[in-house]
Each structure stands twice: as C-alpha cells, then as structure tokens.
Amino acid sequence: MWSPIRTCSHFSTLNFGVLFSSVDPRLSSSNKLSATNNLDRSVQDRIFWTVPRGELRGSHVAEDEEEMEAQGRGAGRLETERRATGLVNYFLRLLALVTSFTAAVVAGSAKETEPVAANGGASAKLKIKAMGTPQFDYFVVVNAVACVYSAASLGLWAAAKGNSRSLIFVLAVTDVAAVALLFSALGSAAAMAILFRKGASPPAVYPRICNVYDMFCGLVFAAITMSTFAAVALFVLAVFSHFRLYYSSL
Structure with a gap:
C-alpha cells in the first residue's frame, strides 16, 4: 500500500548526498548538517503536501468502514451460533x-x-x-x-x-x-x-x-x-x- 511518509523517507535517503552537496562549502560541519536538515525537511514537506488531503481522509474512512464491517460479520456469526x-x-x-x-x-x-x-x-x-x-x-x-x-x-x-x-x-x-x-x-x-x-x-x-x-x-x-x-x-x-x-x- 502506498504511503506518502514512506515515499518521503525514501526520497530523502536517495537525495541526501545531492542536498548535502548543495550546501555552501564555506560553512562549518555543524552548520552544514543543520542546513542539510533544513533542506531535507523542506523537501519532505513539499512532497508530503503534493498528496491531496481528501485522498488521505478517504483512505482512513475506507479502513474504518472495512473494520466495522468485519466486526459486524463476526457478531452475526456469534449470534447465529448462539441460537443454534x-x-x-x-x-x-x-x-x-x-x-x-x-x-x-x-x-x-x-x-x-x-x-x-x-x-x-x-x-x-x-x-x-x-x-x-x-x-x-x-x-x-x-x-x-x-x-x-x-x-x-x-x-x-x-x-x-x-x-x-x-x-x-x-x-x-x-x-x-x-x-x-x-x-x-x-x-x-x-x-x-x-x-x-x-x-x-x-x-x-x-x-x-x-x-x-x-x-x-x-x-x-x-x-x-x-x-x-x-x-x-x-x-x-x-x-x-x-x-x-x-x-x-x-
């Protein structure tokens, strides 16, 4: 199942070197790491919000409906067994x-x-x-x-x-x-x-x-x-x- 968070993580891992190389070489190592983290976070935010919020909300609703339907089938089966x-x-x-x-x-x-x-x-x-x-x-x-x-x-x-x-x-x-x-x-x-x-x-x-x-x-x-x-x-x-x-x- 596709997950935007998993995609973001994968993207940031693959492009970490590119992001790091784009940082100004004149900065110190600690400043380089901080700048890299800021760039990585901004890229992740842009990728995450490219997914429409309605689709995420719809997927959660569908999962809830499937869970409720499974619970209803289980309760119906138990009621049938009890009557039998x-x-x-x-x-x-x-x-x-x-x-x-x-x-x-x-x-x-x-x-x-x-x-x-x-x-x-x-x-x-x-x-x-x-x-x-x-x-x-x-x-x-x-x-x-x-x-x-x-x-x-x-x-x-x-x-x-x-x-x-x-x-x-x-x-x-x-x-x-x-x-x-x-x-x-x-x-x-x-x-x-x-x-x-x-x-x-x-x-x-x-x-x-x-x-x-x-x-x-x-x-x-x-x-x-x-x-x-x-x-x-x-x-x-x-x-x-x-x-x-x-x-x-x-």
Whole structure:
C-alpha cells in the first residue's frame, strides 16, 4: 500500500548526498548538517503536501468502514451460533423429558396375566408385573427423577435464554449426575430383562418367561429403550456444556 511518509523517507535517503552537496562549502560541519536538515525537511514537506488531503481522509474512512464491517460479520456469526446451540439444547432436554417420562410410565404399568400349566394337567392364571422387583422399582424412580430434572432444567434454560455462564456450569454438573443415575438404572433393568428372555441355570430359580409373557417383555424392553434415549440425550448435553465452559474460558 502506498504511503506518502514512506515515499518521503525514501526520497530523502536517495537525495541526501545531492542536498548535502548543495550546501555552501564555506560553512562549518555543524552548520552544514543543520542546513542539510533544513533542506531535507523542506523537501519532505513539499512532497508530503503534493498528496491531496481528501485522498488521505478517504483512505482512513475506507479502513474504518472495512473494520466495522468485519466486526459486524463476526457478531452475526456469534449470534447465529448462539441460537443454534440454544435450539440443540432445547431439543435434547425436551427429548430427555419425553423419553424418561415414557420409560417410567411404561415400566410402572408393565404387567400381564396368562394361563400357566400346573401340576396334574391343570392350568392357572398367573399375573406378572414389573413393579415389586427392586430392579424395576429403582428403574421407575430414577426415570421419574430424570423426567422432573429435565423439565426443571428446560425451564431454567428458557428463562435464562442460555446466556448465563453460572447456569451452564450448574447444568453441566447435574447432567453428569443424571446420566450416572440413568445408566445405573439401565444396568439393573437390562439384567432382569435378559433373565426374563433367556432364563438362568437352574431354570427353577429364574425361568424364561418371555415365551409366555411376550407383551410384558415387549413393554419392559420398550421402557429400557426409552430410558436409553434419555440417558444418551443427557450425556450429549453434559459433554456439550463442558465444551461451552472450556471455550468460554479461553
């Protein structure tokens, strides 16, 4: 980029000898140097003011406009990213709310009555249900807690509009706790579901029941699937919140 000051400096350097030679040789060395400096300064002033002032002012205005435009583009990009992250957070928390609620309701209402052959060729109707076993009781309670937590966190996020760094920190911690609870409940319920489907040895202790109570087993596996979706959604939210905290601290 052309600069009048740089041009002046270059001109004075190249023509220093000419200017010096034009000084009266009868002057002393100190007077020669002073006279040379005065001539050099006068030449620089004449060259500098040959550039129209309007052009210099216009170049500064153009640079300011370019800087303001770049700042506007950066602010627009940040606003777009903030809205996108807010929508993702809303969606994942709503997904965790719906799936954990569905898992708790389905597992709590899973039951079936079927006739079972008894000794002597007689048959009797036997009812089986998920509630009443410690594993499924824990599973239902944890999913109910996850449902309430998802609703509360969704409301807090909507109220703060995702702009509170302290709220992001709190949710990052509580999301991890909710994920830990959900995965522990999933482990206990999945272990019982495998026993229902495959049984254990000896069969008298844990017989296979899914060949008889197929609707009950279907409800149990549906509840486990819904709870898995809730756990994965909260896990993604926890990772997402930790990344936001990390990048905001840079």
